Amino acid sequence: MYEEPTSLTWRPLTRGDAKVSADLLNAIETVDEIGENYTEEDTLQELIDPYADLERGSLAAFDGDVMVGYMKVRYKPSAEEVHRVFLDGGVHPDHRRRGVGTVLVEAGVAAAKVLHALHHPTRKLVVDVHKGEHIAGVADLVGSRGFTPVRYYQRMEHPLDGALGDAAIPDGLRVEPWSEQNDEDFRLIRNESYEDHWGAVPMPVDLWQNKITNQTFQPSVSFLLRDVANGAPVGMLVTMCWEADTVATGVRDAHFMLIGTLRGYRNRGAAGALIGHALRAAADQGYHRASLSVDSANPFGAFGIFEKAGFTPKMRYVRWALEA
Missing domain, CATH: 3.40.630.30 (Gcn5-related N-acetyltransferase (GNAT))
Known part of the structure; x- marks a missing residue:
């Protein structure tokens, strides 16, 4: 079971987190350089995704009023043999390598199992993570939790x-x-x-x-x-x-x-x-x-x-x- 770093405050995301979510993603972009910048309206659109159950399927870490990490899972509206739940998230560059990412990935997998059981319990569950190949630390983090590369996408x-x-x-x-x-x-x-x-x-x-x-x-x-x-x-x-x-x-x-x-x-x-x-x-x-x-x-x-x-x-x- 994962342990949450005690210096931070942890809770599910809410629709009121659009601004702090955009601030976090823009801070991440300054280091990861994947070409993604966000406005508050952009992040709100993700928070109101009809297949993102924020209460059951998200977790955010705060240092005071500043969001320093988050995860959010999105289940599929339908599934045949396999139900692929998408796990997204990130950690502020100033808070990396402190265990925050590990907490978020493990919480994301646990949340995926909950949502899978609610929506497509008779199907096989697969949890997907999609990240730029060059982003430092991602391969080690998700690889250590049992994820393996199954597909590559080219921009x-x-x-x-x-x-x-x-x-x-x-x-x-x-x-x-x-x-x-x-x-x-x-x-x-x-x-x-x-x-x-x-x-x-x-x-x-x-x-x-x-x-x-x-x-x-x-x-x-x-x-x-x-x-x-x-x-x-x-x-x-x-x-x-x-x-x-x-x-x-x-x-x-x-x-x-x-x-x-x-x-x-x-x-x-x-x-x-x-x-x-x-x-x-x-x-x-x-x-x-x-x-x-x-x-x-x-x-x-x-x-x-x-x-x-x-x-x-x-x-x-x-x-x-x-x-x-």
């Missing part, structure tokens, strides 16, 4: 100040921007196109609204592909942008959060054309760079599609997993 970037290549949409398809009227088409295409993506489960409406169409969503750089013959949606690309990152770096980044095409429309140039269209739209709207994240073991050639579109690898992330 890729594309500057928007040069040639952007061809953006022609293949014959038989047409592209349209996001609107309130086609939002549900975007969600349904995401769910169907991600059925064969490792670890993915369908996003219900409440999670879609929390994670996708929130304050970081960029509707004017988000596009839907339709089949001209029958009007059916067949592909989508969703773009997000974090204002805190722009303020911190001076770089306005169009992050392609979701890219998907239905199985029957793959290998026809649809994804590449959708990416090219979005790159041009982002450049025309004053973005300096586009970015995305890709599973290094993606079986559908996504890495090659992104390279062909002009994206280059910049940072690798590790997905650590524990069969609990």
Whole structure:
């Protein structure tokens, strides 16, 4: 059983912790340099996640009024054979190597077991941690608690100040921007196109609204592909942008959060054309760079599609997993 360092105050996170959470994450960014900066609104969005049970599934450490560490677990809305609970957290640089991280990881695994028993007790439980490969101490910490690396993800970037290549949409398809009227088409295409993506489960409406169409969503750089013959949606690309990152770096980044095409429309140039269209739209709207994240073991050639579109690898992330 873990022991909480007695010099700190420990309690679950609440929705009132948005400001101190943002302060902690921004302090972490000064050392870890993963390119993530936060506003109070950003962290509030994570605290109101409908699949984050803060009372049962979070813990924060405070030194006076300053949050110096936290963990939060998020269970899945659905699960088939395996229920993958996501464990996130961090420790302030000034409080590392004092046992805080160990407490948080062990508390996170314990909380994952509680939420798993409540929501998907007949499934196999796996706890996932996703962190930048370069962050000091992470491998030792999670490795010592039984986590092993199971997947790698690559952040890729594309500057928007040069040639952007061809953006022609293949014959038989047409592209349209996001609107309130086609939002549900975007969600349904995401769910169907991600059925064969490792670890993915369908996003219900409440999670879609929390994670996708929130304050970081960029509707004017988000596009839907339709089949001209029958009007059916067949592909989508969703773009997000974090204002805190722009303020911190001076770089306005169009992050392609979701890219998907239905199985029957793959290998026809649809994804590449959708990416090219979005790159041009982002450049025309004053973005300096586009970015995305890709599973290094993606079986559908996504890495090659992104390279062909002009994206280059910049940072690798590790997905650590524990069969609990």
